[in-house]
Amino acid sequence: MNKYVERLYNGIVKENPIFIMMLGMCPTLAVTTSATNGAGMGLSTTVVLAAANLLISAIRKFIPDKVRMPSYIVVVASLVTIVELLLKAYLPSVNEALGIYIPLIVVNCIIFGRVEAYAAKNAVGVSFFDGIGMGLGFTIALIAIGAFRELLGAGTLFGYGIMPESFTPIAMFVQAPGAFLVLAMLTALQNKLMLPSATNGSGRKSTLACGGDCANCSGEVYAANHSDLQKAKEIAATVENNAKKSQKED
Amino acid sequence: MKDFFVNLLILLVAGAFVNNVVLSQFLGICSFLGISNKIKTATGMGFAVIFVITMASAIASAIYKFVLRPLDLDYLQTIVFIMVIACLVQFVEMVIKKFSPTLYNALGVYLPLITTNCAVLGVALINVQNDYDIFTSIVNGFGTSLGYTIAIILLAGIRERMEFNNISKSFKGSPIVLITATLMAMAFYGFAGIV
Numbered sequence: 293m294n295k296y297v298e299r300l301y302n303g304i305v306k307e308n309p310i311f312i313m314m315l316g317m318c319p320t321l322a323v324t325t326s327a328t329n330g331a332g333m334g335l336s337t338t339v340v341l342a343a344a345n346l347l348i349s350a351i352r353k354f355i356p357d358k359v360r361m362p363s364y365i366v367v368v369a370s371l372v373t374i375v376e377l378l379l380k381a382y383l384p385s386v387n388e389a390l391g392i393y394i395p396l397i398v399v400n401c402i403i404f405g406r407v408e409a410y411a412a413k414n415a416v417g418v419s420f421f422d423g424i425g426m427g428l429g430f431t432i433a434l435i436a437i438g439a440f441r442e443l444l445g446a447g448t449l450f451g452y453g454i455m456p457e458s459f460t461p462i463a464m465f466v467q468a469p470g471a472f473l474v475l476a477m478l479t480a481l482q483n484k485l486m487l488p489s490a491t492n493g494s495g496r497k498s499t500l501a502c503g504g505d506c507a508n509c510s511g512e513v514y515a516a517n518h519s520d521l522q523k524a525k526e527i528a529a530t531v532e533n534n535a536k537k538s539q540k541e542d
Numbered sequence: 543m544k545d546f547f548v549n550l551l552i553l554l555v556a557g558a559f560v561n562n563v564v565l566s567q568f569l570g571i572c573s574f575l576g577i578s579n580k581i582k583t584a585t586g587m588g589f590a591v592i593f594v595i596t597m598a599s600a601i602a603s604a605i606y607k608f609v610l611r612p613l614d615l616d617y618l619q620t621i622v623f624i625m626v627i628a629c630l631v632q633f634v635e636m637v638i639k640k641f642s643p644t645l646y647n648a649l650g651v652y653l654p655l656i657t658t659n660c661a662v663l664g665v666a667l668i669n670v671q672n673d674y675d676i677f678t679s680i681v682n683g684f685g686t687s688l689g690y691t692i693a694i695i696l697l698a699g700i701r702e703r704m705e706f707n708n709i710s711k712s713f714k715g716s717p718i719v720l721i722t723a724t725l726m727a728m729a730f731y732g733f734a735g736i737v
Contacts, residue, residue, distance in 0.1 A: 317568075317571045317572060317575070318568050318569060318570070318571045318572070318660050319568075321568040321571060322567065322568035322569075362625070362628065365624055365625065365628065366621065366625070369620050369621040369624050369625075370621060372620055373617060373618070373620050373621060376620070377617060392664060392667050392668060392671065395619075395620045395663070395667055396569075396660050396663060396664055396667075398620055398624050398663065399624070399659075399660040399663055401572070464728075467731065468565060468566045468568070468727045468730075468731065469724045469725075469727040469728045469731065470724075471568065472720050472721075472723040472724040472727055473720075473721070473724040475720050476716075476717045476718075476720030476721045476723075476724060477717075479715075479716050479717045479720065480712045480713050480717035481712075483711070483712040483713070483714070483715070483717065484711075484712035
């Protein structure tokens with residue numbers, strides 16, 4: 293497989309940010325009241341993700357290691373501002389529907405995760421495609437969850453009424469509790485069918501510093517001290533190896 | 543004057559219960575689900591969040607009012623706010639470490655986590671969007687973070703009680719936590735319409 297296609301496949305299927313990695317839960321729950329909203333949020337995030345990966349991969353050799361986090365924040369926040377202004381100008385209805393969640397793309401952990409784990413180490417071209425793949429994976433997941441909630445909660449799909457008239461919409465699904473319920477059922481289904489997912493620990497481990505498992509994060513590991521942690525682990529491993537070696541020699 | 547205080551009280555109740563930041567606006571979900579397995583840690587996180595959100599609301603709306611607005615730089619708000627929050631959290635961490643080791647032990651672990659908590663940036667942006675003045679922003683920030691603390695402590699309490707329950711295999715772990723959150727969100731829905 294071509295390395296660019298491989299990146300797309302990886303983002304959409306193998307490491308799908310929502311279904312497999314369980315990243316970026318806030319927008320997932322908040323904006324999936326309809327398939328259209330899900331698509332709007334997903335595509336906005338895709339644009340930011342691809343552009344952030346592209347830019348940071350291009351300047352990765354100039355960013356000093358110590359200030360990399362603040363630099364990433366500035367780059368991502370600028371991109372989000374650009375997207376926000378573009379939406380305000382050309383798609384005011386989408387901007388209205390997504391409201392505060394557009395500027396909140398800045399704190400979406402998918403973006404920092406990809407930038408830190410992939411773009412900061414890889415060439416411009418693959419990083420760009422990695423961003424697009426991850427973004428599309430996110431978009432597809434949001435549209436799927438949004439369509440499900442819209443269908444049950446309002447009886448429509450992308451705004452078109454498709455359920456028979458005898459169907460009474462279950463309003464709860466488009467309200468706040470429905471979001472939690474749908475996600476609960478999704479994760480339970482993944483557990484039941486033994487599908488890989490971060491929530492049952494069988495999914496591919498995220499390359500994110502904190503492990504990327506928001507649902508089981510206990511807060512002890514934080515991105516900033518991750519490298520220290522890694523070093524400590526390496527030291528511990530070498531010490532252990534040495535101890536084993538000396539035991540064998542004895 | 544009386545009206546002013548009544549409005550603030552309404553804002554406080556609305557922030558804490560009616561528009562609960564986690565259960566109806568979905569901000570700060572990661573920490574809500576992650577750090578809620580013990581009441582003790584949940585309380586620590588909750589108070590750290592109250593502290594940071596209240597301070598961040600004050601500083602962010604002051605910067606918006608006295609710097610961004612007069613200079614017509616409204617569109618820079620996202621960048622400025624996220625930087626301010628990141629710096630604020632670092633600063634608060636250093637100050638607490640220096641002056642109150644006890645407080646640092648209680649809140650310190652959670653402070654770095656809060657930078658990426660979307661509730662902080664969310665509240666700052668909501669304050670600006672609704673044109674709240676600085677004092678109202680502080681009250682809104684306090685009310686919102688109080689709502690977060692109430693929700694996370696309640697969830698932690700329920701989770702502690704559920705620990706030894708016999709839960710079906712597929713629902714073990716995060717599914718049952720999410721179901722609990724569903725029921726809590728339904729309960730909080732009962733507050734809708736109070737204000």
